[in-house]
Amino acid sequence: MNDPGPTRLPLRRLGVDTYQEPVIYMHADCAVCRAEGFEAQSRIRIALGERAIIATLNVIRSEWLSPHEAALSEAAWSALAAHEGELATLSHPEPLESFSAVRAKIYGHPFSADALQAIIGDISTGRYSALETAAFITACAGRNMSLDESIALTRAMIDAGTRLQWPGHAIVVDKHCIGGLPGNRTTPIVVAIAAAFGLTMPKTSSRAITSPAGTADTMETLAPVDLDLGAMRRVVEHEGGCIVWGGAMALSPADDLLIRVERPLDFDSDGQLVASVLSKKVAAGSTHLIIDIPVGTTAKVRTSEAARALEVRLQTVAIAMGLTVRIVQTNGDQPVGRGIGPALEARDVLAVLQNDPAAPPDLREHALLLSGTLLETADAVGVGQGTLAAAKVLGSGAAWRKFLAICEAQGGFRMPPQATHRHEIAATQPGQVLAIDNRRLARAAKLAGAPSAPAAGIDLHVRLGDSIAAGQPLFTLQAGNRGELEYARAYLASAPLPVRVGAPS
């Protein structure tokens, strides 16, 4: 037998951002590669003492890596908490047994609870490649998950992460909006009202998956959101509420890894949606939850029937998890507020909280409806008294003072940034605003750079039913650089405008 060669190699940080996919780079002449039979796209276990990750191999056939070292992508480097030159042990990972359940699912066999526990456990410990994760997501997508599978998936996602406790707080409230209607940024307002009212609302929010902004993206233009668990707990104990990014909490680590693959694919599914939403709420220690489902032809949920199916699934899983949920269907025919994109939405939120007379009235009304429902669901006020109670807290300035205090406690309030590149789109003919396409507006805002460029997005100047003169501005594109502004303009020029103006029928 030949000498097996070393299975240990010193690690080098390569500084390659592969967007969360852990990659290991080894030279084609590397003894470890040859001894172990590794080739491009092999999955390799990299261990540093007790810590280990699995990464995908890229084979180097040039001079910039020596055969006597292995280099890591940024995602691999930080997941392993490696140091320059540390000796890592490289080996074949155990076969990925849980993936056989994904293959069986594709052939129509439902997931067992055990299978989902195994899959989510493997995903949350980084054992699935991006391709395997994409196959799992696709197998769960559409309406391919039964209620039992949804319950099991939700439980598996909770079990894979941290679970927060709030000793001394019998009631912990939360809210969620399904389907990201552009501009529908009620969360910061609801948290401010609920906390000002004395409720406990430790809100963890996500960044955008397929939309131009998530609540965490918007909130980050107003205050730091990247708090660790201890810092979050201090904010909540002091102010009763917070609005932080949930990704740093490891509340449902599998969900964060699923999102990295869902995002470029730009699709999700009822089964995964419910598990994603409810696993994070249960893990965050919530007891009472309201869920906003905007319904409209260009919203994520297009019909009342679809909303109803989602409601059944949400309520069924919530009951299994011991969570009290109240669902509110709202009108999703057009964006809420005026801004679409992190900073532009933050501007609208501030206007409502500050009782600015020019604040978007629909955002204010929407936030009051949700806050009121939340107060009622948590038994903080009697049935039918919620909206009025919420309006009082907002109108008195108490909500605005609470919001500022929360921002300060999270690391300091700041004003949202402004875009450097703008382009106004005007009506080419007089008439009435007949339809607004949420999806095309969101897509244009994303092409303009949102949410990566926080100031980018769309400022919408009209609402359904408005009478418009020829040449009147409909909306303004905002971007952080000319390339993205031009890309959004090119997209808008390629099809009818997302705001349709014409003679009323």
Next chain:
Amino acid sequence: MNDPGPTRLPLRRLGVDTYQEPVIYMHADCAVCRAEGFEAQSRIRIALGERAIIATLNVIRSEWLSPHEAALSEAAWSALAAHEGELATLSHPEPLESFSAVRAKIYGHPFSADALQAIIGDISTGRYSALETAAFITACAGRNMSLDESIALTRAMIDAGTRLQWPGHAIVVDKHCIGGLPGNRTTPIVVAIAAAFGLTMPKTSSRAITSPAGTADTMETLAPVDLDLGAMRRVVEHEGGCIVWGGAMALSPADDLLIRVERPLDFDSDGQLVASVLSKKVAAGSTHLIIDIPVGTTAKVRTSEAARALEVRLQTVAIAMGLTVRIVQTNGDQPVGRGIGPALEARDVLAVLQNDPAAPPDLREHALLLSGTLLETADAVGVGQGTLAAAKVLGSGAAWRKFLAICEAQGGFRMPPQATHRHEIAATQPGQVLAIDNRRLARAAKLAGAPSAPAAGIDLHVRLGDSIAAGQPLFTLQAGNRGELEYARAYLASAPLPVRVGAPS
């Protein structure tokens, strides 16, 4: 407005093998990145004059790439046929409109023929990322494709590639085996017999997708298989047949790109299977085709009912394509021949062709059955006379001489390599061979290095029903290095042996 900055950068070959995924590397401080708003995992169009590809961005945050250049992975470099320092134009690709049909499919909406044309067109021109391809494959997998969708997918795959013509040959025969029973390497024998009989059989074969060897892998240990179209045509015009790798022919380029993603996922589907098989046959100019479907509990097709469903789909699509197909169900309860892995299977093929008395009788019989059926299907002999006619050609040495002539015409006959590392697995008790698990044998052969290491695999010493003494060798693991040999041994040690010996019930 700021200066948009250059959108052209000189290209550098980085020598990174990412296994067919085109990747572009740009520095985080690169002006083009900033002007265009590119970030890690952005899809970028790279154009050199008329040639253009789409690649995935990895962002470099270290010194080894300057902000004034862009580097390409090997797959991107060769797809673009780039030269060092050439100035490439970088831009956002057009939105991938065809992917919306994949999303709709996941929600239960069938693919239209137009949608499949658009998807396959986009895949074959490299516009789908690996993740998007994985989602498409998963959406088509299992039994999620209707017969109409299969026909449309097959047609789309033919239209996306080259289509061979064989002027002067009214009948062009072909064969295919579905489900890769280990060791079932009849193709070289069938081609030799058919060509020796005077038929035209321009055989293009694939490399392994999920098995330890494809016909192209096995044939490559005997002669070059990587021929271009002109070279293949010369071989066929001269010898009547060939056995070459189909990937170089661009017969169904989308299929080759689908395989790069199917391979790590280790699954495929009836719809995709039928399209993959028949699109290559039609594109290769075949008129008459036999398909071998081994059926067994550990074969790919496990029951006669499953084989029948596949037959219906194959015949339906074949009729729509104007192809005459004859399907032969064979016994798939155990491997065929003795070797599993490219070189070991080649050794068995040679023994049959050379009429070696020690040649595996099952491989010989199986090859004669298929050759005979092919002669009958092509009307070269009367019904019921095929097997005898084939046996004559084989027994006379004409098939062996024809095979050698084909190998010489393809670039020269050579003997298959032998493995350097071996490990024998023996029976621990006396008894009868009661069951052989094809899947676990194939997996062990793959872990031992097949097909990347052509000499690696398994040499099987027993067959179902054999009486075995304690300590008698059951099979021998063969590998090219100790790491892979150990990995295969560890896998075998982790569960019951794939060859089950016990008292007959």
